[in-house]
Amino acid sequence: MAETILQVEDLEIEFTVSKHRSVSVVQGLSFIMEKGSTLAVVGESGCGKSITAKAILQLLPAGISRFAKGRILLDGLDLTGLSAREMRGIRGRRISMIFQEPMTSLNPVQRIGRQMIEALLAHRKISGSRAKEIAIDMLKKTGLPDPENRIREYPHELSGGMRQRVMIAMALLASPELLIADEPTTALDVTIQAQILKLLGDIKQSMNTSIMLITHDMGVVAEMADSVMVMYAGKIVEHAPVKELFHGPLHPYTEGLLKSTPRLDTEELHAIEGTVPSPSNMPKGCHFSTRCNRCMERCRKEEPPLYTNNGHRVSCWLYV
Ligand SMILES: Nc1ncnc2c1ncn2[C@@H]1O[C@H](COP(=O)(O)OP(=O)(O)OP(=O)(O)O)[C@@H](O)[C@H]1O
Ligand code: SF4
Ligand SMILES: [Mg+2]
Structure with a gap:
């Protein structure tokens, strides 16, 4: 069953x-x-x-x-x-949630990489560089183009579809x-x-x-x-x-x-x-x-x- x-x-x-x-x-x-x-x-x-x-x-x-x-x-x-x-x-x-509007769960004044790394470090005992690797890997899985560079950007620098992918990546970390x-x-x-x-x-x-x-x-x-x-x-x-x-x-x-x-x-x-x-x-x-x-x-x-x-x-x- x-x-x-x-x-x-x-x-x-x-x-x-x-x-x-x-x-x-x-x-x-x-x-x-x-x-x-x-x-x-x-x-x-x-x-x-x-x-x-x-x-x-x-x-x-x-x-x-x-x-x-x-x-x-x-x-x-x-x-x-x-x-x-x-x-x-x-x-x-x-349990994670993804919302209709990504800006509800993304911090507009923090680079996306930093947000993801902080979220990972809050839950897991890993090094900062390992957290960065995991964040990039998760962004890759969501199909975000060029994640190695994109993680240095702020949410407003991304398109709506890209922000949605970042939010999904965050939710799945x-x-x-x-x-x-x-x-x-x-x-x-x-x-x-x-x-x-x-x-x-x-x-x-x-x-x-x-x-x-x-x-x-x-x-x-x-x-x-x-x-x-x-x-x-x-x-x-x-x-x-x-x-x-x-x-x-x-x-x-x-x-x-x-x-x-x-x-x-x-x-x-x-x-x-x-x-x-x-x-x-x-x-x-x-x-x-x-x-x-x-x-x-x-x-x-x-x-x-x-x-x-x-x-x-x-x-x-x-x-x-
Ligand atoms: N903050 C609030 N204060 C008072 N009533 C609320 C509040 N939020 C939701 N409600 C009421 O709760 C009911 C259910 O709202 P809910 O947001 O769950 O609807 P929904 O099915 O998600 O609709 P939608 O498809 O528009 O998102 C509605 O009648 C709404 O008026
Ligand atoms: S009003 Fe319509 S939906 Fe409601 S119990 Fe009666 S037949 Fe069913
Ligand atoms: Mg609703």
Whole structure:
């Protein structure tokens, strides 16, 4: 049986919206990631994808958000019980994150080589010259041209695609067991996007890294993922192996997402009408009921459970 790298159990994250009121932005989130697998997380803007990623890394905005419930187990270790210091030992070492905008994780006033060498020396007892060799080697792996000279440059001297490669190299320095990539290619042009995605695929193969890939792009999901988790308004609505999800989507929201993805064999493109409800104005019952064309009376009253059948999970009254 495949080993588990990450297990999230009944996670709930709350944000404070006023002095006496908080709202759940993520609720009842439970899922498992297998070692060496790629899990794609999809859903429209505001569905809770980034908040879930930040919760795993314990990078939620301090003071306004909190873990209301749940556990996050990394290879059996509950991250929610760790101190800030213990968590610093996990971030960058066992779990790394790459963001949509590389400048979020690169220091603009430090040469990239120095940033990488310092990151290495913080975690490993090696000489400065060995750290430099490892940094150059990792940059080479990401396909950055001329890394021996580029490491002397500042982030602003690099192109967007090059910065993304540097950020990926930084994230991989410590050979993390889990890499969380939050829209890693959205800001890049199409050819660079393809190169970066190929790079992530190669890394997964050669380093057996598990990847959580957050994306809006169903084409990327089809190419990269082993399984797909569809989120809607803070909840998982469907989770299935990638082929099963594409060939037999069950949830009306997943059907809508797939129909709104451009395809070569048809010009038809459907949009899902309406917008994702805000966490402070969530409809009673099924969160998708305000936009669902198969909505029944029961849907407006009761929330459907996340039902599992042969590894395919769906939260919809049509299947219970
Ligand atoms: N700092 C914050 N304060 C209050 N609410 C927040 C904050 N950050 C996120 N939220 C709320 O949490 C919900 C989930 O946000 P999240 O950033 O996870 O969405 P997302 O699925 O990543 O969307 P996108 O595709 O646009 O990146 C949203 O409703 C958002 O309004
Ligand atoms: S539970 Fe009802 S409203 Fe929700 S997705 Fe299913 S059919 Fe639509
Ligand atoms: Mg996001």
